[in-house]
Amino acid sequence: MLKIGLVFDSGGRGDKSFNDSAYRGLERAIKELGIDAKTVDSARESDYATNLETLAESGCDLIFAIGINMQKAMSEVAPKHLNVKFAIVDAPVDSPNVRSLVFKEEEGSFLAGYVAGLMTKTGKIGFVGGQEIDLIKKFQAGYEAGARTANPAIVVLPAKYTGDWNNVDLGKQNAKTLYGQGADVVYHAAGKCGLGVINAAQEEGKYAIGVDSDQDYLAEGRVLTSMIKRVDESVFQTINDLKEGRWDTGVKVYDLKSNGVGLSEMQFTKDAIGEANLAKIKEVQDKIIAGEIKVPATMDELATYRVR
Amino acid sequence: MNDLRLLLEGTVILGTPLILAAIGGYFSERSGVINIALEGKMLIATITVWLVTIATGQPVIGVAAGIGASILFSMFHWLLTQRYSLDPIVSGMAINAIAFGAANFLDKRFTDPDQAGFPKLPLMAFWVFALVLPFLVWLYVRHTRGGLRLLAVGSDPEKARQMGVFPQRTRLMALIATGVLCGLAGALIVSNAGSYVDNMTAGRGFIALAALILGGWRPLPTLAACIAFGFFYQLQIQLQGTQVLGISAPRELWLCLPYIATLVALAGLLGRNRTPAGLGKP
Numbered sequence: 001m002l003k004i005g006l007v008f009d010s011g012g013r014g015d016k017s018f019n020d021s022a023y024r025g026l027e028r029a030i031k032e033l034g035i036d037a038k039t040v041d042s043a044r045e046s047d048y049a050t051n052l053e054t055l056a057e058s059g060c061d062l063i064f065a066i067g068i069n070m071q072k073a074m075s076e077v078a079p080k081h082l083n084v085k086f087a088i089v090d091a092p093v094d095s096p097n098v099r100s101l102v103f104k105e106e107e108g109s110f111l112a113g114y115v116a117g118l119m120t121k122t123g124k125i126g127f128v129g130g131q132e133i134d135l136i137k138k139f140q141a142g143y144e145a146g147a148r149t150a151n152p153a154i155v156v157l158p159a160k161y162t163g164d165w166n167n168v169d170l171g172k173q174n175a176k177t178l179y180g181q182g183a184d185v186v187y188h189a190a191g192k193c194g195l196g197v198i199n200a201a202q203e204e205g206k207y208a209i210g211v212d213s214d215q216d217y218l219a220e221g222r223v224l225t226s227m228i229k230r231v232d233e234s235v236f237q238t239i240n241d242l243k244e245g246r247w248d249t250g251v252k253v254y255d256l257k258s259n260g261v262g263l264s265e266m267q268f269t270k271d272a273i274g275e276a277n278l279a280k281i282k283e284v285q286d287k288i289i290a291g292e293i294k295v296p297a298t299m300d301e302l303a304t305y306r307v308r
Numbered sequence: 309m310n311d312l313r314l315l316l317e318g319t320v321i322l323g324t325p326l327i328l329a330a331i332g333g334y335f336s337e338r339s340g341v342i343n344i345a346l347e348g349k350m351l352i353a354t355i356t357v358w359l360v361t362i363a364t365g366q367p368v369i370g371v372a373a374g375i376g377a378s379i380l381f382s383m384f385h386w387l388l389t390q391r392y393s394l395d396p397i398v399s400g401m402a403i404n405a406i407a408f409g410a411a412n413f414l415d416k417r418f419t420d421p422d423q424a425g426f427p428k429l430p431l432m433a434f435w436v437f438a439l440v441l442p443f444l445v446w447l448y449v450r451h452t453r454g455g456l457r458l459l460a461v462g463s464d465p466e467k468a469r470q471m472g473v474f475p476q477r478t479r480l481m482a483l484i485a486t487g488v489l490c491g492l493a494g495a496l497i498v499s500n501a502g503s504y505v506d507n508m509t510a511g512r513g514f515i516a517l518a519a520l521i522l523g524g525w526r527p528l529p530t531l532a533a534c535i536a537f538g539f540f541y542q543l544q545i546q547l548q549g550t551q552v553l554g555i556s557a558p559r560e561l562w563l564c565l566p567y568i569a570t571l572v573a574l575a576g577l578l579g580r581n582r583t584p585a586g587l588g589k590p
Contacts, residue, residue, distance in 0.1 A: 014415055014506045041412065132559075158549020163559060167510035168501035169325070170541070173318050177545050180314045192505040199502040218424045218503075 002035040002062070004239060005055035009067030010042050010165075015192045017212040018231060022066045022089065024213075025235030032236075033243055048073035056081040062242055064089070064235060068135050074098065085247065087238050089231055090135060092251050100251045101234040105135075106142030106297040107288055108227040108261030109187070112209050113143035114284050115225050115263070116185040117150025118277045119207060124155045126178030128171060128197050130190040132161040134298070139189035139211070139227070141302040142295050149284065149293070149307050157183050165191035172196030179204045185224060187211070198223055214264040221272070226264040230254060257289045315542055321500065323538020324438040325350075325493045329516035330523070330530050331441055332489030336382075337525060338449070339482035340462040340475065340586040341389055344400035345381070346490055347513025348407030353378040353494025355411040358426070358504035359418050367427045367499075374498075375491030381407060382487030383480070390476045396588055404513075412506055419504065429499040434492065441489075442531035449527070458482060462584040518570045524582035537566045 040051045062085045071091035078095040092100045116125045129136040160174040171193030187209040188194035201208035202219040210226030254260020287293045296302040336343035353374040361370025388399035449455035460468040465475040523530030544562035
């Protein structure tokens with residue numbers, strides 16, 4: 001029986017978002033592939049290397065590191081255990097035994113921004129990020145580009161960063177500030193802080209957009225949609241590949257085309273958004289997949305992005 | 309005008325959990341027990357309020373249970389430091405670690421992952437209470453026998469003993485007060501957030517302690533310090549990405565201002581050293 005290890009980052013499980021999505025993929029593998037799994041929470045960043053090391057020495061066949069923050073720990077530990085296979089989400093690591101699972105978050109975020117641009121009544125929208133790092137800027141850049149594509153006259157308020165992943169009050173206060181400044185849709189990529197963004201939307205009667213997992217249910221009708229990042233799918237597929245003997249290393253990209261990112265079903269907001277808008281969203285999605293729209297992934301690319 | 313309203317509101321929302329925790333720390337430290345465990349006591353309260361409220365459907369019972377859990381941890385703190393004379397820093401760290409682990413375990417074990425929504429407590433009552441509390445405490449320590457005993461024990465436990473005050477008993481009461489206030493702070497945090505997430509106190513127990521130190525272990529300056537922390541948090545939220553006098557200042561600059569003030573206070577640059585003389589003494 002395959003033995004799979006998985007290390008969560010310090011954000012940890014219970015974020016109803018990124019880490020929980022990874023865990024869903026593992027659970028599915030346990031059920032469908034009959035593997036043996038072991039997960040470890042990391043209390044702090046200094047634990048990453050120790051946790052990976054411990055799992056490597058406990059005889060795991062494949063070990064997942066969930067999150068970009070483990071990049072450094074992974075590049076230290078993996079080369080020391082060449083007989084063990086590793087996979088890391090969100091960051092490239094160059095070692096002959098590591099598979100890197102990266103996502104085109106900007107493509108999904110573009111769609112989220114597009115929905116925001118279609119649905120705003122005030123003509124102003126906002127964004128709340130966690131830590132101000134390149135990864136989160138991908139969400140921001142895609143979102144702004146999508147919003148401008150839907151509505152060239154839109155005002156995207158200056159992005160807010162909480163600088164933290166756990167303090168829900170800060171997430172909420174950032175969102176409240178954006179709503180107070182006139183935004184009526186706020187997208188978040190702030191981990192557990194983002195639950196505060198959704199809570200603020202509920203309180204103020206405005207819209208929020210969820211991230212990573214389907215968060216629509218957290219405030220029915222107030223979460224416009226969620227930008228789903230199929231971390232679960234990437235984890236499951238990686239385990240499946242190993243089981244079926246298709247294991248290889250290097251960077252695996254999950255994008256809109258491969259269904260690695262995308263929007264939620266919008267089950268609570270479908271009617272509010274309307275058929276016509278849903279058709280437009282579908283059209284833009286097809287254009288991105290076909291390569292007709294080049295989605296910016298950095299703030300520099302966003303600056304030169306032109307709506308056609 | 310709108311910005312001003314946001315600033316005021318945000319200051320209160322972000323400052324009040326700090327006030328409750330810092331005044332909680334005030335009782336403990338003034339009685340002579342160094343308390344770095346405010347964080348853990350708040351955290352155990354947040355998870356307890358969350359789980360019990362959902363299980364019973366009664367926020368009042370939830371808050372009571374949260375306060376109870378926090379008091380329990382506080383009494384354990386008393387046991388370690390007073391009965392077994394354990395080092396207050398080490399025992400504080402132990403309490404934080406136990407609270408962190410227990411909260412994590414309880415969350416994983418009992419929280420329904422599909423749980424959405426949480427009954428809202430009357431937050432206004434919490435805010436008003438937090439803002440009035442330091443004045444009440446100020447009156448209490450100045451004008452009541454209990455308050456004077458508290459200060460006496462914290463300043464010179466040996467002399468207090470000779471005067472017929474029992475430091476251990478006073479400290480037990482003080483730590484129970486710490487438990488109640490940290491419990492309320494935890495309830496406020498989880499209710500404002502509307503959900504429980506792991507480690508959601510996010511270091512605010514330590515910021516409250518910094519505010520207490522910055523306030524020179526006095527209730528009203530501590531209140532001012534907590535409000536300053538809340539103010540700078542909200543200010544940086546509002547200023548992020550905008551230009552002030554033509555330059556866009558980094559978020560970190562605003563955020564670190566209260567900490568710099570704490571450092572300056574600790575270095576004794578804001579007047580004389582006000583550390584309770586008996587802090588950490590048996």
